[in-house]
Amino acid sequence: MGAPALSVVIRKLLIDALKPREIPITELSKAICSAKGVKEVDIVVTEVDAKTETVKITIIGQNIDFDEVAKIIAENSVAIRSIDQVVVYRTRRAV
Amino acid sequence: MGAPALSVVIRKLLIDALKPREIPITELSKAICSAKGVKEVDIVVTEVDAKTETVKITIIGQNIDFDEVAKIIAENSVAIRSIDQVVVYRTRRAV
Amino acid sequence: MGAPALSVVIRKLLIDALKPREIPITELSKAICSAKGVKEVDIVVTEVDAKTETVKITIIGQNIDFDEVAKIIAENSVAIRSIDQVVVYRTRRAV
Amino acid sequence: MGAPALSVVIRKLLIDALKPREIPITELSKAICSAKGVKEVDIVVTEVDAKTETVKITIIGQNIDFDEVAKIIAENSVAIRSIDQVVVYRTRRAV
Amino acid sequence: MGAPALSVVIRKLLIDALKPREIPITELSKAICSAKGVKEVDIVVTEVDAKTETVKITIIGQNIDFDEVAKIIAENSVAIRSIDQVVVYRTRRAV
Amino acid sequence: MGAPALSVVIRKLLIDALKPREIPITELSKAICSAKGVKEVDIVVTEVDAKTETVKITIIGQNIDFDEVAKIIAENSVAIRSIDQVVVYRTRRAV
Amino acid sequence: MGAPALSVVIRKLLIDALKPREIPITELSKAICSAKGVKEVDIVVTEVDAKTETVKITIIGQNIDFDEVAKIIAENSVAIRSIDQVVVYRTRRAV
Numbered sequence: 001m002g003a004p005a006l007s008v009v010i011r012k013l014l015i016d017a018l019k020p021r022e023i024p025i026t027e028l029s030k031a032i033c034s035a036k037g038v039k040e041v042d043i044v045v046t047e048v049d050a051k052t053e054t055v056k057i058t059i060i061g062q063n064i065d066f067d068e069v070a071k072i073i074a075e076n077s078v079a080i081r082s083i084d085q086v087v088v089y090r091t092r093r094a095v
Numbered sequence: 096m097g098a099p100a101l102s103v104v105i106r107k108l109l110i111d112a113l114k115p116r117e118i119p120i121t122e123l124s125k126a127i128c129s130a131k132g133v134k135e136v137d138i139v140v141t142e143v144d145a146k147t148e149t150v151k152i153t154i155i156g157q158n159i160d161f162d163e164v165a166k167i168i169a170e171n172s173v174a175i176r177s178i179d180q181v182v183v184y185r186t187r188r189a190v
Numbered sequence: 191m192g193a194p195a196l197s198v199v200i201r202k203l204l205i206d207a208l209k210p211r212e213i214p215i216t217e218l219s220k221a222i223c224s225a226k227g228v229k230e231v232d233i234v235v236t237e238v239d240a241k242t243e244t245v246k247i248t249i250i251g252q253n254i255d256f257d258e259v260a261k262i263i264a265e266n267s268v269a270i271r272s273i274d275q276v277v278v279y280r281t282r283r284a285v
Numbered sequence: 286m287g288a289p290a291l292s293v294v295i296r297k298l299l300i301d302a303l304k305p306r307e308i309p310i311t312e313l314s315k316a317i318c319s320a321k322g323v324k325e326v327d328i329v330v331t332e333v334d335a336k337t338e339t340v341k342i343t344i345i346g347q348n349i350d351f352d353e354v355a356k357i358i359a360e361n362s363v364a365i366r367s368i369d370q371v372v373v374y375r376t377r378r379a380v
Numbered sequence: 381m382g383a384p385a386l387s388v389v390i391r392k393l394l395i396d397a398l399k400p401r402e403i404p405i406t407e408l409s410k411a412i413c414s415a416k417g418v419k420e421v422d423i424v425v426t427e428v429d430a431k432t433e434t435v436k437i438t439i440i441g442q443n444i445d446f447d448e449v450a451k452i453i454a455e456n457s458v459a460i461r462s463i464d465q466v467v468v469y470r471t472r473r474a475v
Numbered sequence: 476m477g478a479p480a481l482s483v484v485i486r487k488l489l490i491d492a493l494k495p496r497e498i499p500i501t502e503l504s505k506a507i508c509s510a511k512g513v514k515e516v517d518i519v520v521t522e523v524d525a526k527t528e529t530v531k532i533t534i535i536g537q538n539i540d541f542d543e544v545a546k547i548i549a550e551n552s553v554a555i556r557s558i559d560q561v562v563v564y565r566t567r568r569a570v
Numbered sequence: 571m572g573a574p575a576l577s578v579v580i581r582k583l584l585i586d587a588l589k590p591r592e593i594p595i596t597e598l599s600k601a602i603c604s605a606k607g608v609k610e611v612d613i614v615v616t617e618v619d620a621k622t623e624t625v626k627i628t629i630i631g632q633n634i635d636f637d638e639v640a641k642i643i644a645e646n647s648v649a650i651r652s653i654d655q656v657v658v659y660r661t662r663r664a665v
Contacts, residue, residue, distance in 0.1 A: 008603040010596065026105065026161050029183045033103040042182045066596050087612045088599045121200065121256050124278045128198040137277045216295065216351050219373045223293040232372045311390065311446050314468045318388040327467045406485065406541050409563045413483040422562045501580065501636050504658045508578040517657045 007091055009037075009063040014085035018052050019078040025055065031072050032057065036065040056084075102186055104132075104158040109180035113147050114173040120150065126167050127152065131160040151179075197281055199227075199253040204275035208242050209268040215245065221262050222247065226255040246274075292376055294322075294348040299370035303337050304363040310340065316357050317342065321350040341369075387471055389417075389443040394465035398432050399458040405435065411452050412437065416445040436464075482566055484512075484538040489560035493527050494553040500530065506547050507532065511540040531559075577661055579607075579633040584655035588622050589648040595625065601642050602627065606635040626654075 019028065025043045033041040038061040047054035055078075059069060073080055114123065120138045128136040133156040142149035150173075154164060168175055209218065215233045223231040228251040237244035245268075249259060263270055304313065310328045318326040323346040332339035340363075344354060358365055399408065405423045413421040418441040427434035435458075439449060453460060494503065500518045508516040513536040522529035530553075534544060548555055589598065595613045603611040608631040617624035625648075629639060643650055 006604075008600045010600075013596075025178055025181045026108075029181045030103045030105075033183045033185050034101075038185065040182065040184050042180065044180045045177060048177065082615060082618060083595055085612065085614045086595045086599045087610065088603045089610050090603050090608065120273055120276045121203075124276045125198045125200075128278045128280050129196075133280065135277065135279050137275065139275045140272060143272060215368055215371045216298075219371045220293045220295075223373045223375050224291075228375065230372065230374050232370065234370045235367060238367060310463055310466045311393075311468075314466045315388045315390075318468045318470050319386075323470065325467065325469050327465065329465045330462060333462060405558055405561045406488075409561045410483045410485075413563045413565050414481075418565065420562065420564050422560065424560045425557060428557060500653055500656045501583075504656045505578045505580075508658045508660050509576075513660065515657065515659050517655065519655045520652060523652060 008088050009091055010066060010086060011060065011062070011064070011089050012085065012087035013057075013059040013064060013066065013069065013083060015057040015059070015073070016081045016084050017055050017057055017073065017078050018081055019055055019076070021048075021051055021053055023076055023078065028055075028073075028076050028078065029057075031076055032059060032069060035068040035072055037061045037063040038065075038069065054081075103183050104186055105161055105181060106155065106157070106159070106184050107180065107182035108152075108154040108159060108161065108164065108178060110152040110154070110168070111176045111179050112150050112152055112168065112173050113176055114150055114171070116143075116146055116148055118171055118173065123150075123168075123171050123173065124152075126171055127154060127164060130163040130167055132156045132158040133160075133164065149176075198278050199281055200256060200276060201250065201252070201254070201279050202275065202277035203247075203249040203254060203256065203259065203273060205247040205249070205263070206271045206274050207245050207247055207263065207268050208271055209245055209266070211238075211241055211243055213266055213268065218245075218263075218266050218268065219247075221266055222249060222259060225258040225262055227251045227253040228255075228259065244271075293373050294376055295351060295371060296345065296347070296349070296374050297370065297372035298342075298344040298349060298351065298354070298368060300342040300344070300358070301366045301369050302340050302342055302358065302363050303366055304340055304361070306333075306336055306338055308361055308363065313340075313358075313361050313363065314342075316361055317344060317354060320353040320357055322346045322348040323350075323354065339366075388468050389471055390446060390466060391440065391442070391444070391469050392465065392467035393437075393439040393444060393446065393449065393463060395437040395439070395453070396461045396464050397435050397437055397453065397458050398461055399435055399456070401428075401431055401433055403456055403458065408435075408453075408456050408458065409437075411456055412439060412449060415448040415452055417441045417443040418445075418449065434461075483563050484566055485541060485561060486535065486537070486539070486564050487560065487562035488532075488534040488539060488541065488544065488558060490532040490534070490548070491556045491559050492530050492532055492548065492553050493556055494530055494551070496523075496526055496528055498551055498553065503530075503548075503551050503553065504532075506551055507534060507544060510543040510547055512536045512538040513540075513544065529556075578658050579661055580636060580656060581630065581632070581634070581659050582655065582657035583627075583629040583634060583636065583639065583653060585627040585629070585643070586651045586654050587625050587627055587643065587648050588651055589625055589646070591618075591621055591623055593646055593648065598625075598643075598646050598648065599627075601646055602629060602639060605638040605642055607631045607633040608635075608639065624651075 029041045029043045040060040042058040044056045045053050046056055124136045124138045135155040137153040139151045140148050141151055219231045219233045230250040232248040234246045235243050236246055314326045314328045325345040327343040329341045330338050409421045409423045420440040422438040424436045425433050426436055504516045504518045515535040517533040519531045520528050521531055599611045599613045610630040612628040614626045615623050616626055
């Protein structure tokens with residue numbers, strides 16, 4: 001994936017997910033924001049059903065560790081329905 | 096939640112709430128703005144019914160104390176219907 | 191409402207009001223702009239009826255004195271129908 | 286209207302008017318722009334009828350003399366239908 | 381029209397016109413741009429008919445000579461249907 | 476066309492064209508961009524038919540040579556359907 | 571294609587493609603971003619079907635090597651349906 005000194009990093013992820021209503025988005029956002037390489041998490045509730053809520057999770061960072069993000073989301077009983085956007089950059093070295 | 100020196104803070108909250116018409120939004124906004132870590136409060140009335148008004152409360156700050164915000168809202172007889180957006184940041188230490 | 195040195199001030203008000211057609215908005219805006227803490231007043235006419243006009247009054251300032259604003263509006267025979275938006279800030283001391 | 290050194294000035298006017306088609310908006314705009322305190326005049330034609338045109342006249346300046354503006358408009362056989370917006374500022378002294 | 385040293389100048393004109401299809405807008409725009417006081421001409425084709433095209437001509441300059449612009453447009457067999465916008469400024473002296 | 480030292484130059488062209496599907500827009504854009512005075516070419520495909528594609532070609536430069544652009548477009552078997560916008564400027568001398 | 575020292579480079583590509591659902595866009599974006607001259611890749615999922623997803627791939631860089639990009643996309647079992655936009659610039663020399 002390029003010359004040794006180059007690295008491709010994830011800068012933005014937009015995740016569509018389904019969460020139980022009893023999980024507060026204040027807690028969920030804080031948990032995701034503690035993942036490696038994450039700088040900012042923005043969660044918007046787009047649909048509310050009897051037991052679940054559809055949320056759009058925007059994650060921004062210099063070098064987002066997607067595996068850790070996915071693990072944290074699963075640990076909070078939230079199901080990723082789809083990854084709707086990924087933005088990657090190539091940097092001289094991993095930040 | 097990260098290395099000792101790191102901290103995740105709430106920078107923005109968007110709250111959908113139902114308030115009695117006799118509570119003026121000038122007073123409600125001032126009360127919320129006195130909560131720890133809050134810098135700015137913007138309340139917009141989106142629906143007016145006979146006895147209640149639906150309001151969108153946007154709260155911005157460097158490190159919003161959600162528990163205190165929720166307590167102040169409840170003390171003013173306002174019911175939080177949903178938290179529609181949360182934005183959190185990771186900072187070197189709590190601001 | 192916070193530590194002694196802190197103060198919460200109103201920076202913006204959006205008022206929906208009903209005014210008699212014979213009150214010119216040039217005069218009404220000047221009168222409101224003379225209230226304590228007001229810097230700018232923007233009045234837009236949104237509906238015209240036989241004897242009245244619906245106006246949206248946007249008031250901006252460093253520390254708007256709402257009581258004085260409300261008094262001036264009433265003295266001009268204008269009825270506040272609702273306060274549609276309030277923006278408050280917390281400052282080190284009242285400006 | 287405030288302490289002696291303060292003054293409230295009109296910075297913007299939006300006027301809805303009806304003009305005879307034979308009055309060119311190039312001439313009308315120049316005439317209005319010669320009024321005291323006016324810096325810029327923007328006239329947009331929004332409707333064209335057999336003998337008349339509806340125009341939106343935006344007038345910007347540091348301290349617009351509304352009475353002179355109204356007199357010039359009348360002298361050009363143009364009828365003010367309504368003043369749709371007024372923006373006033375409070376300044377240390379009249380500019 | 382104001383004190384001797386002041387002058388009202390046309391800064392923008394928006395003209396709605398009908399042109400024969402065989403007149404290229406590249407030539408028409410260059411011709412108008414050569415008028416006194418004109419700095420920029422932007423022509424957009426908004427409708428195409430069998431023999432004619434409707435164009436919106438935006439003319440920008442420090443002190444547009446409308447009479448010369450009108451003459452050039454007529455010489456190119458283009459008919460001005462209406463002047464849809466005029467913006468004038470008052471300057472210390474004509475630029 | 477003005478005093479000797481003045482020159483009117485084309486800064487922007489928006490061309491509506493029909494191209495055979497087998498001509499790649501990567502090649503077409505590079506070819507147009509090699510024309511005299513062209514700095515940037517942006518081609519967007521707006522409609523796809525069985526054998527042809529409708530494209531909007533935006534060409535930006537300090538002094539676009541339209542004749543050369545038209546020749547290159549024709550050489551690539553692309554038909555100009557209309558020139559939808561031209562922006563010209565007057566400069567002290569040709570750039 | 572111009573004088574020896576000039577070069578036309580691709581700065582932006584917008585590709586419409588169809589990908590198997592089992593290829594994660596996090597991996598696909600990283601692979602494309604490793605192509606020569608690519609700086610940023612933004613993939614948005616616009617439609618989800620039983621086995622495939624439609625994606626819009628935006629590729630930005632100083633001098634994008636389209637052939638390498640196309641090869642990488644094909645190697646990931648993704649079919650390019652169309653190239654919807656190309657932006658090219660002319661530079662003094664290839665970056």
